[in-house]
Amino acid sequence: MLGLEKKDTSLLIVVAILTMCAPFILNPFPTDSAMAQFNAGYPDLMQRFVIFGIFAIGFNILFGLTGYLSFGHAAFLGIGSYSAVWMFKLLGYNILPGIFLSVITSGLFALLIGYISLRRSGIYFSILTLAFAQMSFALAYSVLTPLTNGETGLQVYNSDPQYFHSDAMPNIPHLFGQEMQSTFKLSMGGWSFDFNTGYYICALIMLVMFYLAIRIFRSPFGLMLKAIKTNQTRLNYTGLNSRPYTLAAFVISGMYAGLAGGLMASMDPLAGAERMQWTASGEVVLMTILGGAGTLIGPVLGAGFIKYFENIFSKINDTVLHQWFAFLPDGIEDFLIAIVHPFVGKGWHLTLGLMFMAIVIFLPGGLVEGGQKIARKFRGGKAKDTTATTDSTPAE
Amino acid sequence: MAILEIKNVGKRFGGLQALSDVNLSVAENTVHAIIGPNGAGKSTLLNCLVGKLIPDTGSVTFQGQSLLGRKPYQINQMGVSRVFQTPEIFAELTVFENVMIPCFAARDGSFQLNALAAVRGQGDIKDTAEAILEDVKLLDKRHMTASSMSRGDKRRLEMAMCLVQEPKLLLLDEPTAGMARADTNNTIDLLKEIKEKRDITMAIIEHDMHVVFSMAERITVLAQGTPLVEDTPENIKGHPKVREAYLGEAQV
Numbered sequence: 001m002l003g004l005e006k007k008d009t010s011l012l013i014v015v016a017i018l019t020m021c022a023p024f025i026l027n028p029f030p031t032d033s034a035m036a037q038f039n040a041g042y043p044d045l046m047q048r049f050v051i052f053g054i055f056a057i058g059f060n061i062l063f064g065l066t067g068y069l070s071f072g073h074a075a076f077l078g079i080g081s082y083s084a085v086w087m088f089k090l091l092g093y094n095i096l097p098g099i100f101l102s103v104i105t106s107g108l109f110a111l112l113i114g115y116i117s118l119r120r121s122g123i124y125f126s127i128l129t130l131a132f133a134q135m136s137f138a139l140a141y142s143v144l145t146p147l148t149n150g151e152t153g154l155q156v157y158n159s160d161p162q163y164f165h166s167d168a169m170p171n172i173p174h175l176f177g178q179e180m181q182s183t184f185k186l187s188m189g190g191w192s193f194d195f196n197t198g199y200y201i202c203a204l205i206m207l208v209m210f211y212l213a214i215r216i217f218r219s220p221f222g223l224m225l226k227a228i229k230t231n232q233t234r235l236n237y238t239g240l241n242s243r244p245y246t247l248a249a250f251v252i253s254g255m256y257a258g259l260a261g262g263l264m265a266s267m268d269p270l271a272g273a274e275r276m277q278w279t280a281s282g283e284v285v286l287m288t289i290l291g292g293a294g295t296l297i298g299p300v301l302g303a304g305f306i307k308y309f310e311n312i313f314s315k316i317n318d319t320v321l322h323q324w325f326a327f328l329p330d331g332i333e334d335f336l337i338a339i340v341h342p343f344v345g346k347g348w349h350l351t352l353g354l355m356f357m358a359i360v361i362f363l364p365g366g367l368v369e370g371g372q373k374i375a376r377k378f379r380g381g382k383a384k385d386t387t388a389t390t391d392s393t394p395a396e
Numbered sequence: 397m398a399i400l401e402i403k404n405v406g407k408r409f410g411g412l413q414a415l416s417d418v419n420l421s422v423a424e425n426t427v428h429a430i431i432g433p434n435g436a437g438k439s440t441l442l443n444c445l446v447g448k449l450i451p452d453t454g455s456v457t458f459q460g461q462s463l464l465g466r467k468p469y470q471i472n473q474m475g476v477s478r479v480f481q482t483p484e485i486f487a488e489l490t491v492f493e494n495v496m497i498p499c500f501a502a503r504d505g506s507f508q509l510n511a512l513a514a515v516r517g518q519g520d521i522k523d524t525a526e527a528i529l530e531d532v533k534l535l536d537k538r539h540m541t542a543s544s545m546s547r548g549d550k551r552r553l554e555m556a557m558c559l560v561q562e563p564k565l566l567l568l569d570e571p572t573a574g575m576a577r578a579d580t581n582n583t584i585d586l587l588k589e590i591k592e593k594r595d596i597t598m599a600i601i602e603h604d605m606h607v608v609f610s611m612a613e614r615i616t617v618l619a620q621g622t623p624l625v626e627d628t629p630e631n632i633k634g635h636p637k638v639r640e641a642y643l644g645e646a647q648v
């Protein structure tokens with residue numbers, strides 16, 4: 001179907017079902033239960049899941065296929081956001097022109113940065129991309145204030161022209177009148193589910209981008225990118241020039257990042273320089289490695305995993321802990337809370353860091369490898385030679 | 397007729413004159429061996445042919461076109477393939493993918509942005525790849541990851557990757573280095589088979605005299621960066637200058 005192999009089609013369908021049913025899947029607990037804080041089905045967070053999913057899918061096309069580790073991809077995310085907000089300021093709140101421009105500008109920047117950075121490989125390439133991203137951040141923060149509005153962040157003011165804005169249209173980001181913020185709430189018994197327009201638009205775009213990524217993975221172009229990762233010497237002596245291939249991959253992944261940035265601004269029409277900072281670049285690296293670099297679904301899983309932790313674990317504060325351990329005698333309760341305290345709430349990074357270490361050490365292939373191992377156990381412990389089986393497992 | 401012409405080539409690395417005044421021509425459809433003791437400049441010469449090194453002086457022409465200043469991928473596109481001392485293959489990919497990549501390179505040139513075409517939809521590539529794997533007897537291993545194969549099979553695979561592009565000139569850099577006698581003989585048989593089936597010129601750099609004398613039609617002996625003598629295998633065997641180069645002057 002759609003020019004895909006059978007196993008890829010089923011993967012796409014599974015992802016489609018999961019994203020479309022996300023409001024149900026992410027809200028498994030009744031709203032007034034003690035577990036309700038583990039519910040992740042609110043619009044903001046769901047949007048972030050899919051937007052960072054797009055970012056990571058694109059990053060994986062570069063890092064997962066060619067092995068070139070860019071440490072500056074957040075620059076494209078930021079460029080995408082600024083472009084989108086400028087479109088809102090100049091043309092109006094319809095998100096289409098903004099998204100379109102964000103992909104174009106980030107693609108152009110990726111062409112420039114990639115052309116220079118790809119003259120080197122390995123650690124030098126990473127450092128070059130990092131340097132570019134930090135320069136972009138510094139520029140956006142200070143020198144380019146007329147374009148980026150500096151520290152305050154770029155936003156839409158009433159005095160902005162918005163040439164195509166009409167009074168019939170909502171005064172917040174929309175797609176032909178459909179407001180991004182509008183949410184339909186469905187209450188069933190103790191449960192409540194949010195269906196948000198912005199989320200569904202982002203999710204549909206993510207599905208299209210995921211589909212494109214599958215096509216790229218299975219194309220001759222994708223095969224050449226994998227060849228670059230495993231042996232550039234042989235590639236050069238096979239009559240292939242690796243530079244245009246890596247540059248094309250860099251631009252494609254830059255455009256994915258720009259699209260993610262544009263969508264971010266479309267959900268919340270504000271763009272700040274901190275979106276370009278190196279921590280944001282590092283985050284997408286973590287997502288990709290955590291989920292499984294070079295696999296199709298890995299980056300999406302990684303993005304979901306990290307965003308879930310960031311938003312859910314960070315909300316578990318001492319009051320919540322007291323509720324959980326209330327049934328214990330006072331002394332033990334305080335003792336347990338003292339132990340758990342550094343790992344939750346503001347300390348969620350600690351938990352994430354430990355899990356990241358555990359995954360990198362025990363599952364170098366990321367969550368996808370973990371899933372494959374479990375699947376193999378269930379299928380009856382066919383402990384065959386791993387290198388041969390990982391290539392044919394459907395989870396990829 | 398000479399397919400490869402090397403004239404007055406010299407190369408210096410700092411204080412070391414690695415090659416000086418090398419003149420050599422490889423005739424079309426022959427197997428030409430380049431032998432010589434360690435440090436004679438054999439590998440340097442080879443690297444000058446494929447674009448990895450640029451000679452300081454002299455010229456290298458392939459079918460009348462200069463190779464100097466061209467990149468390895470451009471030289472390959474002209475019809476020169478290289479087999480390495482340790483097989484250079486795409487270790488993490490399957491055997492079949494390994495062979496498909498040179499097929500694409502031969503068909504589409506050095507770069508093609510076909511990001512939305514499906515690999516498995518390329519019938520012609522699949523057929524050529526299968527045919528060459530059949531030739532080198534790797535067809536039943538095509539779904540294996542290349543890194544998990546034996547050294548001999550890797551060598552076969554690398555050979556297949558070069559041959560599938562139908563090069564006019566195949567450069568072999570010690571193709572049997574570090575191999576057991578049985579593997580060496582298999583490689584010789586494979587190369588002979590290849591030679592029988594197609595019009596191809598081979599230039600072999602080799603240490604192992606057994607390989608050289610069972611294959612080569614012409615032999616050039618290189619010593620201290622310059623060709624000592626060039627002749628047929630029969631004449632090379634007893635040549636006093638060759639003995640001297642290999643065994644040193646103590647003999648005299």
